[in-house]
Amino acid sequence: AQSVTQLDSHVSVSEGTPVLLRCNYSSSYSPSLFWYVQHPNKGLQLLLKYTSAATLVKGINGFEAEFKKSETSFHLTKPSAHMSDAAEYFCVVRGGYQKVTFGTGTKLQVIP
Amino acid sequence: DAGVIQSPRHEVTEMGQEVTLRCKPISGHDYLFWYRQTMMRGLELLIYFNNNVPIDDSGMPEDRFSAKMPNASFSTLKIQPSEPRDSAVYFCASSCLPTQGRDYGYTFGSGTRLTVV
Numbered sequence: 001a002q003s004v005t006q007l008d009s010h011v012s013v014s015e016g017t018p019v020l021l022r023c024n025y026s027s028s029y030s031p032s033l034f035w036y037v038q039h040p041n042k043g044l045q046l047l048l049k050y051t052s053a054a055t056l057v058k059g060i061n062g063f064e065a066e067f068k069k070s071e072t073s074f075h076l077t078k079p080s081a082h083m084s085d086a087a088e089y090f091c092v093v094r095g096g097y098q099k100v101t102f103g104t105g106t107k108l109q110v111i112p
Numbered sequence: 113d114a115g116v117i118q119s120p121r122h123e124v125t126e127m128g129q130e131v132t133l134r135c136k137p138i139s140g141h142d143y144l145f146w147y148r149q150t151m152m153r154g155l156e157l158l159i160y161f162n163n164n165v166p167i168d169d170s171g172m173p174e175d176r177f178s179a180k181m182p183n184a185s186f187s188t189l190k191i192q193p194s195e196p197r198d199s200a201v202y203f204c205a206s207s208c209l210p211t212q213g214r215d216y217g218y219t220f221g222s223g224t225r226l227t228v229v
Contacts, residue, residue, distance in 0.1 A: 032215035043203060044220040051215040090155070094215060099145075099168070102155050 002027040002095040006103035014111045019063075019078040019085065021106045026072060027095030033074045034092040034100070035065055044090065050074065061085070086110045118204050118221035125228055130192040133224045136185055137206030145218065146179055146189050147203040155203075161187065194228045201225050 007022040025031060035047040048059025055067040061084075065076045074091060091103040117136040125131050137144045145160040159169040164181045172179070176195070181187040191198055205218040 032210060032217070034217045036217075036220075041225075043222040044205075044218075046217050046219070049215065049217055051210075092217070094210065094217075099157065099160065100218065104154055 002029075002031065002093050002101050004091050004093045004101050004103040006089075006091050006106050008106050009104065010107045010109065012109040012111060013081045015083055016080050019076070019081045019108065021076040021089050021091075021108065023074045023076065023091030023103060024072050025074060025091070025093045027093055029095040031093050031095040033065075033067060034094075035059065035063070035074075035076050036090045036092060037087050038090065038105075039087045047076070047089070081108075081110045083110050083112060116204055116206050116219050116221035118202075118224050120224060121222065122225045123227070125194055125226070127195055127228055128193040129228075130190065131194045131198075131226060131228075133189040133202050133204075133226070135187045135189070135204030135221060137187070137204070138219055139185065141206035141208045141219075143207040143209070144181060144187050145205040145207070146187070147205065148200045149203060149223075150200045158189070191226075194226075196228045199226055199228050 004025045013019055033050040036044040037047050038044045047063050048057045050057045050067045057065050063078050065074050067074055088105045088107050090105050092100045094100040119134045143162050146158040148156045148158055158171045159179045160167055161181045177191055179189045201223045203223045204221045207218045
């Protein structure tokens, strides 16, 4: 079985301040983990992925995520938020199956 | 590669009409998924195929929904008859088989926004 929990449904930050979007997972297997971003009225775009290599993963647009097995977490961070980062972010786990499990999403608001 | 291609981008139809959504996956991908996204329910997996064969259709809401994949480069999702509660964005995604330490995740299409009036 696998599951993913995004701890915040909404996060609001000021432009130029750090972003932290939290994700915890559970999986019976060594998981692959992903973050996707969805801008308004757009499809889902892969931001970054972890697949058992380096635990600190860099993605597009300055985002990073760190896989912490002991904490079963895969939090998404960015040092400085930009207005264009306003979107919904989905944490996704795949643990040996062909189906993935999506989190419920976190809406990021960036205040000018 | 042009990515996952869905058509149409928008569809407005009257209740009771048949609606067909189309998807062309990325060449070489073994898996194809149909998702539905609404404000109320978020992202829901409807059905997925492996090598053109339906593997799990437990997410298909009712018999009015059907999906086919006649070949590796084409899939359809049909709703007949359509109802207003079917209004949603429907996404198609494709994926190749993950291997040890190598998993590229899903590639999503841009979606079809369906409105049933």
